[in-house]
Amino acid sequence: MENRRIRSRGIEVNTMAILDASGFVKATQDLSDDRITFLEAVRSASLVPDNGIAPTYKMFEAIFQILKEENSLELIMSSYQLLNELDKRYPRVYTSKVELSKLPSPSNAPELVVVEEAWSPFTFASDSERDGANKNSGESFDSTSLRNMLLLQYLTSVLEGDFVPRYSICKDIMNWNLLRESLLNMLLGSRRISYKGLIKDCVSIMCEMSHVHTEISHDIRLPENSAVEQLEDCDAAVAISFPEVKKCTCIALQKLLLMAMELDTSKKKADILGLTTRADGLRTPAVEIIQDELTYNRDALFPFFQATSINSVFNEPKWKLELIIQYFQKYIAKPSTRTRQSSDPMDDATYDGILKSFSNSNCAKNIIKKISAEVAQLLLAHAFQAYLSLSSQHSAEGICQSKEDVRESSLVEICKNIISAFTNLRRIDE
Numbered sequence: 001m002e003n004r005r006i007r008s009r010g011i012e013v014n015t016m017a018i019l020d021a022s023g024f025v026k027a028t029q030d031l032s033d034d035r036i037t038f039l040e041a042v043r044s045a046s047l048v049p050d051n052g053i054a055p056t057y058k059m060f061e062a063i064f065q066i067l068k069e070e071n072s073l074e075l076i077m078s079s080y081q082l083l084n085e086l087d088k089r090y091p092r093v094y095t096s097k098v099e100l101s102k103l104p105s106p107s108n109a110p111e112l113v114v115v116e117e118a119w120s121p122f123t124f125a126s127d128s129e130r131d132g133a134n135k136n137s138g139e140s141f142d143s144t145s146l147r148n149m150l151l152l153q154y155l156t157s158v159l160e161g162d163f164v165p166r167y168s169i170c171k172d173i174m175n176w177n178l179l180r181e182s183l184l185n186m187l188l189g190s191r192r193i194s195y196k197g198l199i200k201d202c203v204s205i206m207c208e209m210s211h212v213h214t215e216i217s218h219d220i221r222l223p224e225n226s227a228v229e230q231l232e233d234c235d236a237a238v239a240i241s242f243p244e245v246k247k248c249t250c251i252a253l254q255k256l257l258l259m260a261m262e263l264d265t266s267k268k269k270a271d272i273l274g275l276t277t278r279a280d281g282l283r284t285p286a287v288e289i290i291q292d293e294l295t296y297n298r299d300a301l302f303p304f305f306q307a308t309s310i311n312s313v314f315n316e317p318k319w320k321l322e323l324i325i326q327y328f329q330k331y332i333a334k335p336s337t338r339t340r341q342s343s344d345p346m347d348d349a350t351y352d353g354i355l356k357s358f359s360n361s362n363c364a365k366n367i368i369k370k371i372s373a374e375v376a377q378l379l380l381a382h383a384f385q386a387y388l389s390l391s392s393q394h395s396a397e398g399i400c401q402s403k404e405d406v407r408e409s410s411l412v413e414i415c416k417n418i419i420s421a422f423t424n425l426r427r428i429d430e
Helices: 002-016 029-046 057-069 073-089 141-172 176-180 183-188 195-218 225-230 236-272 286-296 298-305 317-329 351-359 361-370 373-391 411-429
Strands: 093-095 112-114
Touching: 002 029, 002 057, 029 057, 029 073, 057 073, 057 141, 073 141, 093 141, 112 141, 141 176, 141 183, 141 236, 176 236, 183 236, 195 236, 195 286, 195 298, 236 286, 286 298, 286 317, 298 373, 317 351, 317 373, 351 361, 351 373, 351 411, 361 373, 361 411, 373 411
Parallel strands: none
Antiparallel strands: 093 112
16 A cells, blocks of 8 residues: 555656646646646556556646646547546445355445545635636637536536445435435535526526537538638537537536435435434425426426437436426316315326326316416326336336336326327317
8 A cells, every 4th residue: 555655656746747837827839738748647657557546636636627727629628538537447436346155135235435535626615716717718719618518527427426326325225424425415505506506507508408409410511601700710620529518518417417306315215214414404306496497487398308319308217207297286276175085086196197187178278277288298298208118117116216106007097098188188279
């Protein structure tokens, strides 16, 4: 261990010497060459050898600073790729491996391993470290946008790498402390950000990027005459890469929302078991924030659920079904009183219950007064798609966590109910 520390220190001295004191002050060709050499040196020392040494804190910080501040396409992509490859090779959080010869038992269950001294791009201390890293140096505006999107993708991957191992263990053994200490929980609970604003911005950006990506995918040909005018002030390579980068950014935002919703579910379970404290605070569930955003911003409803390709904006079946059910529940009238004769009340908290509500003419008319028939048909169709995806899963782990248990109603009955619901909607809309 001591030898590795000495080697690591030696690598840090040699690689950091490539970056002089002015390495992050002004952008010149010489300094850009120095930074490229630095990134190649880190790759050669930490990734190429089988027994490579993990970069030190200062080396990680220097790579991340290059990603934050550079406008050069080569340096942006090189630093982004290097950070991702280093995270895969040297994870900050992971689960210990269990020998296959041993039978599964609580004594030899996988344990969470957290590298305490590992570098992280997230700091939850003071705001004094914030600087003007986002200033444009006069180069093409597209390189700045590309840099910011790649930065967002990387930060999301860091959150995912920290959250997924913790969540996988907590699914089997509820240990709220593991999730309480996750970067995601600390980020969402930080006073430095607006939690609701973050969730709403994610939804808004996802919908906007989905709309742009759909337009681009319909015509992937490069512009001819207009290309000269549009590319005079921007890098052609950046412009060509934009559609793919935007699609990956949209996927990263979806992952962020999914992790936030899974965290809310785990926190709710921990609260029921009495494992939470006042220090955990209160947060509006991400599902409710998304639902409210879609309710009051109808323009976001179609792009959020519209699946024009396999890269749809929100294609996680469990949470898609959950969101649609909660959306409809806001518009389904609740009976003021219940009689003893209603021993089998209509359960509008399930997809089958929603379909039965639309099969009732009076109930369907009341819903259509508040939302259009077009919106209702869109959501019912996407809910049916999510229902089919869940019913085809062999494992029931993800199903049981949702309000909708796909095993309660047969698929044949669901199909009959959705035909009845669409027939009723068409009759009302005529």
